[in-house]
Amino acid sequence: MFPNKKVQKLVGSKIQVEMKGNLHLLEGTLKSADDYLNLHLVDTVEISEGEKLRSLGSVVLRGNNIILVTPLE
Amino acid sequence: MFPNKKVQKLVGSKIQVEMKGNLHLLEGTLKSADDYLNLHLVDTVEISEGEKLRSLGSVVLRGNNIILVTPLE
Amino acid sequence: MFPNKKVQKLVGSKIQVEMKGNLHLLEGTLKSADDYLNLHLVDTVEISEGEKLRSLGSVVLRGNNIILVTPLE
Amino acid sequence: MFPNKKVQKLVGSKIQVEMKGNLHLLEGTLKSADDYLNLHLVDTVEISEGEKLRSLGSVVLRGNNIILVTPLE
Amino acid sequence: MFPNKKVQKLVGSKIQVEMKGNLHLLEGTLKSADDYLNLHLVDTVEISEGEKLRSLGSVVLRGNNIILVTPLE
Amino acid sequence: MFPNKKVQKLVGSKIQVEMKGNLHLLEGTLKSADDYLNLHLVDTVEISEGEKLRSLGSVVLRGNNIILVTPLE
Numbered sequence: 058m059f060p061n062k063k064v065q066k067l068v069g070s071k072i073q074v075e076m077k078g079n080l081h082l083l084e085g086t087l088k089s090a091d092d093y094l095n096l097h098l099v100d101t102v103e104i105s106e107g108e109k110l111r112s113l114g115s116v117v118l119r120g121n122n123i124i125l126v127t128p129l130e
Numbered sequence: 131m132f133p134n135k136k137v138q139k140l141v142g143s144k145i146q147v148e149m150k151g152n153l154h155l156l157e158g159t160l161k162s163a164d165d166y167l168n169l170h171l172v173d174t175v176e177i178s179e180g181e182k183l184r185s186l187g188s189v190v191l192r193g194n195n196i197i198l199v200t201p202l203e
Numbered sequence: 204m205f206p207n208k209k210v211q212k213l214v215g216s217k218i219q220v221e222m223k224g225n226l227h228l229l230e231g232t233l234k235s236a237d238d239y240l241n242l243h244l245v246d247t248v249e250i251s252e253g254e255k256l257r258s259l260g261s262v263v264l265r266g267n268n269i270i271l272v273t274p275l276e
Numbered sequence: 277m278f279p280n281k282k283v284q285k286l287v288g289s290k291i292q293v294e295m296k297g298n299l300h301l302l303e304g305t306l307k308s309a310d311d312y313l314n315l316h317l318v319d320t321v322e323i324s325e326g327e328k329l330r331s332l333g334s335v336v337l338r339g340n341n342i343i344l345v346t347p348l349e
Numbered sequence: 350m351f352p353n354k355k356v357q358k359l360v361g362s363k364i365q366v367e368m369k370g371n372l373h374l375l376e377g378t379l380k381s382a383d384d385y386l387n388l389h390l391v392d393t394v395e396i397s398e399g400e401k402l403r404s405l406g407s408v409v410l411r412g413n414n415i416i417l418v419t420p421l422e
Numbered sequence: 423m424f425p426n427k428k429v430q431k432l433v434g435s436k437i438q439v440e441m442k443g444n445l446h447l448l449e450g451t452l453k454s455a456d457d458y459l460n461l462h463l464v465d466t467v468e469i470s471e472g473e474k475l476r477s478l479g480s481v482v483l484r485g486n487n488i489i490l491v492t493p494l495e
Contacts, residue, residue, distance in 0.1 A: 060315055113198075117133045117137050121341075150270065162204060192267065235350060241351070260419060263353075265415045277454060343441055343445060389425040409459075
């Protein structure tokens with residue numbers, strides 16, 4: 058299964074995303090993902106060193122600025 | 131609904147955008163958005179730590195330099 | 204009107220451009236713009252904190268390295 | 277053999293990946309790779325100066341943020 | 350004339366290029382340019398604050414990492 | 423000859439590559455190159471200020487993260 062399909066299979070579950078820029082890790086529930094890895098997350102929180110920094114709610118992330126996506130057990 | 135369509139549904143409402151580069155958060159009313167997440171905002175202001183830094187008015191943002199788009203309630 | 208068309212409508216007027224990299228703000232007259240937001244500016248000057256730093260004359264800017272385009276009244 | 281095919285031939289073996297952003301080196305077993313060099317790794321660990329920093333498990337890496345892929349003997 | 354055609358018209362003349370990354374300004378004679386603004390320069394030198402730092406000779410520059418191209422009178 | 427063809431003509435010879443990210447200069451023998459400037463190098467070494475830092479062996483480099491390619495005499 059190609060990497061983008063692997064991400065699309067995670068729709069409905071919680072994921073962790075590392076972005077470029079000044080954001081720390083984001084955690085949220087994946088609502089949708091396209092083939093460019095653009096992601097729509099809900100109930101998103103920003104995490105730093107295991108602590109919740111901010112609630113971001115519903116966010117759309119631009120695929121080319123995503124470094125890494127990992128499922129949360 | 132794919133992430134870019136989710137953004138296009140926000141046309142007419144206020145959004146917050148985090149960009150790459152030295153800009154802080156931008157807030158404005160979304161006038162248009164294409165499939166690459168290029169955005170046209172009006173009444174745009176730059177925000178830092180909850181404070182308004184600058185008024186930017188009408189701006190076009192290049193989609194690939196957008197980190198995150200979030201609706202403002 | 205899509206964001207790239209909004210920029211193309213600014214051909215002939217003065218615009219301000221924020222780029223990635225070490226450049227400060229650029230101001231110039233937009234000569235041409237394509238759908239990727241590659242821009243050709245003339246009479247371009249680099250601005251820092253309201254002061255003119257350098258005259259750059261005729262420049263071509265790569266669209267993917269543009270953060271923000273805004274019309275100058 | 278083109279570079280993306282060279283990477284696809286590494287499916288099933290251990291590779292090392294250097295990413296943009298704040299991550300150190302990643303090492304893991306390559307599960308899949310597409311033509312954009314999007315990668316799915318399993319048993320992924322983050323490495324710094326020869327030391328294991330963190331276990332990341334199953335991760336998807338966005339191709340355009342990959343600097344370098346190298347096979348591990 | 351679109352911005353990439355403007356650059357292609359500079360084939361044979363001296364140009365200055367600002368790149369992303371740690372390089373300073375590059376100056377050289379443009380040998381070829383494609384529609385992505387990938388450039389082949391010859392007799393290239395790296396410049397910092399008006400001083401020649403290094404001779405680089407024949408170089409190929411990746412278009413997406415070019416910030417700005419300007420003709421040298 | 424377009425810039426990507428110029429690079430493809432270097433297959434079999436030694437080249438120097440400057441990448442984005444924390445890597446220093448890379449030197450190696452070019453095994454293959456596609457139109458996106460994705461490169462496969464063998465016998466690759468990382469160089470800093472004329473000194474060999476590390477041997478990297480066989481590496482694949484993502485084209486969009488390449489700043490500059492130059493042939494080594």
